[in-house]
Amino acid sequence: MKTIEICAVAPDPAQKLEVLEILVRAGQVVQTGALLATVETPQEAIELRSPEAGRVSEVLAEVGAELESGELLLRLEVAAQQVSNSVTVVTLPDVGDARDLVVTELLVAVGDTVKEEQSLITVESDKASMEIPSSASGVVKELKVKLGDKVNVGDLIAVLEGAVAPSASAPAAAAAPVAAPVPAPAAAPAPVQAAPASEPAHQPAQSAVGLPHASPSVRKAARELGVPLGEVKGSGPKGRITLEDVQSFTRAVMAGTAQTQAQAGRGAGSGSGVGLDLLPWPKVDFAKFGAVEAKPLSRIKKISGANLARNWVMIPHVTNNDEADVTDLEAFRVQTNKEGEKAKSGVKVTMLAFVIKAVVAALKKFPEFNTSLDGENLVYKHYYHIGFAADTPNGLMVPVLRDADQKGILQISQEMSELARKAREGKLGSADMQGGCFSISSLGGIGGTHFTPIINAPEVAILGLSKSAMKPVWDGKVFVPRLILPLSLSYDHRVIDGAAAARFNAYLGQVLADYRRILL
Numbered sequence: 347m348k349t350i351e352i353c354a355v356a357p358d359p360a361q362k363l364e365v366l367e368i369l370v371r372a373g374q375v376v377q378t379g380a381l382l383a384t385v386e387t388p389q390e391a392i393e394l395r396s397p398e399a400g401r402v403s404e405v406l407a408e409v410g411a412e413l414e415s416g417e418l419l420l421r422l423e424v425a426a427q428q429v430s431n432s433v434t435v436v437t438l439p440d441v442g443d444a445r446d447l448v449v450t451e452l453l454v455a456v457g458d459t460v461k462e463e464q465s466l467i468t469v470e471s472d473k474a475s476m477e478i479p480s481s482a483s484g485v486v487k488e489l490k491v492k493l494g495d496k497v498n499v500g501d502l503i504a505v506l507e508g509a510v511a512p513s514a515s516a517p518a519a520a521a522a523p524v525a526a527p528v529p530a531p532a533a534a535p536a537p538v539q540a541a542p543a544s545e546p547a548h549q550p551a552q553s554a555v556g557l558p559h560a561s562p563s564v565r566k567a568a569r570e571l572g573v574p575l576g577e578v579k580g581s582g583p584k585g586r587i588t589l590e591d592v593q594s595f596t597r598a599v600m601a602g603t604a605q606t607q608a609q610a611g612r613g614a615g616s617g618s619g620v621g622l623d624l625l626p627w628p629k630v631d632f633a634k635f636g637a638v639e640a641k642p643l644s645r646i647k648k649i650s651g652a653n654l655a656r657n658w659v660m661i662p663h664v665t666n667n668d669e670a671d672v673t674d675l676e677a678f679r680v681q682t683n684k685e686g687e688k689a690k691s692g693v694k695v696t697m698l699a700f701v702i703k704a705v706v707a708a709l710k711k712f713p714e715f716n717t718s719l720d721g722e723n724l725v726y727k728h729y730y731h732i733g734f735a736a737d738t739p740n741g742l743m744v745p746v747l748r749d750a751d752q753k754g755i756l757q758i759s760q761e762m763s764e765l766a767r768k769a770r771e772g773k774l775g776s777a778d779m780q781g782g783c784f785s786i787s788s789l790g791g792i793g794g795t796h797f798t799p800i801i802n803a804p805e806v807a808i809l810g811l812s813k814s815a816m817k818p819v820w821d822g823k824v825f826v827p828r829l830i831l832p833l834s835l836s837y838d839h840r841v842i843d844g845a846a847a848a849r850f851n852a853y854l855g856q857v858l859a860d861y862r863r864i865l866l
Contacts, residue, residue, distance in 0.1 A: 350422040356415035366561040374500040400424040446496040560587035646741035662839040665798045666847040670855035673829040699759040704857040718804040733782035736769040746782040810834035
């Protein structure tokens, strides 16, 4: 049994250090290089990382405490991590600042043989789901989590027997009994350098007194969210900016109740009073008027709701409504399915599959619809990944069908069916919902005539399909019954003008009316 003492060491021994964060607790298993705590001198923030894999036996300091240089912060017991030469403990690695990740899928079972980097479980945060890989090869002896469990960095996931050590072993220098202080890379550059140049709204001004008072993990979260730390008011000790401060600032900007300096600068001089100036959300005691029942939103609705609110506020939506005569195409679809039943192919072709292929043809003819706005640049994509909205018991999800231009109708139908099944069963990974160029929301199986779908940022357009219906159509001599499919195309007016949208919808209707046009 070997005990390692983790001490806070300042570059100047005469300096005192303040404890900003303690990211572990007594009894927690940590991996080599795991972030244990963050301390701060008047000049810089210092990250303390674990020199070896082990278990935290004792935490001796608290957040906010002042320490002398070299003072003991916590102790590690190294033997707790490696039970024997043939048994390895796998813990949740550092996945950023996410907390209380929910275990949504077990990808292995006790007795399975796994390889290093093979996925063991899937966890989900408020933002996305991710697969957690094994840190070594071996046989699963124990699974320490079950579906629905909440896990955090360092928590035990599995025990592997007959394990082979990971290929990337810890450096020899990590065995030193005192963890060498590592200057936090996020604290060195000014905030204006941390934001992408293409996002002027995310370039905060330099504070008059130097860097904003925040820990490296908070700075990292601010960079990921595009938050100018110099404009955030800290609520922590001595005005320190906390993660909650960053999140609150983001929510306020997204809701339009606050503006960054860059946003205000873009509106300055216009005399238009840019700012939404929204009234506070009404507070109502509904129970005064009758019986009520409160039910929490599902995680999917929380995530999609925040995205939809942002997209609706930030994107100037315009919707072009049109109709397509799909009489002949529907007859062909029905005939194709009859032939498939006889051949026992197991593939059922839907109208949406034909629409996806027609949309690809329209995207090729009107490439500005296959773009994304990146600051002052318009990014043109040379691939065709089409997202389609899937209605699930837990809420709306948008899986992405990749390379639709390279697939036929039968393959598209088969892959759509598989993706929709995974969505209903809650098994879609984050990779299944990323990379889309254009989305389609179909209400054809439910009803309605037209609607305004909300654009799925960073895409610039989305197509809504309503229920097709038989209508009398004048052919020049008489009215004839034709099957009409309503088309609702919402587009980002910053990128696409009304004429282009009308042409896109009209061309799409022509292709659906006579599918031979897709070959032209």
